Amino acid sequence: MPELPEVETVRRTLEKLIVGRTISDVTVRLPRIVRQPSIDLFAKNLMGKTISRVDRRGKFLKLFCEPWVLISHLRMEGKYRVVKQGEPLDRHAHILFHFDDGEELRYYDVRQFGTMDLIPAGQENQLAPLDKLGIEPFDPGFTLDWFAKQMSQKRTRCKSLLLNQEFIVGLGNIYVDEALFSAGIHPERQAASLTLDELKRLYQSIIQTLSSALEAGGSSVRSYVNGAGEMGHFQVNLQVYGRKGEPCKRCGHSIERKVVAGRGTHICPKCQQILAPSVK
Structure with a gap:
């Protein structure tokens, strides 16, 4: 699933490609992608509307076409491309937004798990699950003090x-594994057991890992590309994720894979000790 760096990269790309363009028509080839409103209203409400901006909340894209906002979740393998109208259709092209300038924005989704909701602008944060999303790592409120306090109260x-x-x-599977490795913390450690030094390392690792991934355009470990069809490059920098059986780049020990929190998890058992350090 695309995580924050990938979705933000898609947002930045789409912002350059589609803001200011007017939608002349919409073709829905896979109705279940659209959760609300009805397919007829989905197309009718967007016809003649100009895309004014592209925002993001967590892993959700927000395309503003006042008075509407289109909330798009890419899920596992959703992706957008801007192409010339009339270009041969891929069977995985499910939603087509036709522009009045001869091009169109196409939504592709091999796994067909993505969703779209068209709702009145201003109500997007009331839409589940956006109404329950937590703080973002780049928000001003995401400080070391906040992070340390919250983590110290959790036995998860x-x-x-x-x-x-x-x-x-x-944060998703890739960047959690990478941040925990960078901080030298085992994924099964209880949050409340982390020392202040470990919390500081983990806090810094989260920000640094996401910042580096953003700079590299995300990680193309499966089929991810941005809105221009370009791959990300952070996968060449991955330290543990997807490297089962390979030597740790830090100590040389073999990288192991186990299931934690229901997700395939990659660790270096030598660099990430399961036991909490003794407090002197």
Whole structure:
């Protein structure tokens, strides 16, 4: 699933490609992608509307076409491309937004898990699950003091907690594994067991990992591309994720994979000790 760096990269790309363009028509080839309103109203409400901006909340894209906002969740493999109208249709092209300038925005989704909701602008934060999303790692309120206080109160395992979108939004499997490795913390450690030094390392690792991934355009570990069809490059920098059986780049020990919080999890058992350090 695309995580914060990938979705933000898509947002930035789409912002350059589609803001200011007017939708002349909409073709819905897979109705179940659209959750609301009806398919007829979905197309009718967007016809003649100009895309004014593209925002993001967590892993959700928000395309504003006043008085409407289109909330799009890419799920596992959703992606957007801007192409010339009349270009041959891929069977995975499910929604087509036709522009009045001869091009169109196409939504592709091999797994067909993505969703779209068209609702009145101003009501987007009332839409589930956006109404329950937590703080973003780049929000001003995401400070070390806030992070340390919240973590110290949780008896949940670190990986489970960091994956919880109601706690911190935008982190997914790839970047949680990478941040925990960078901080030298085992994913099964209880959050409340972390020392202040470990909390500081983890806080800094989350920000640094996401910042580096954003700079690289995200990670193309499966089929992810941005709105211009370009791959991300952060996958070449991955330290543990997807590297089962390979030597740790830090100590040389073999990277292991286990299931934590229901997700495939990659760790270096030597660099990430399960036991909390003794407090002197």
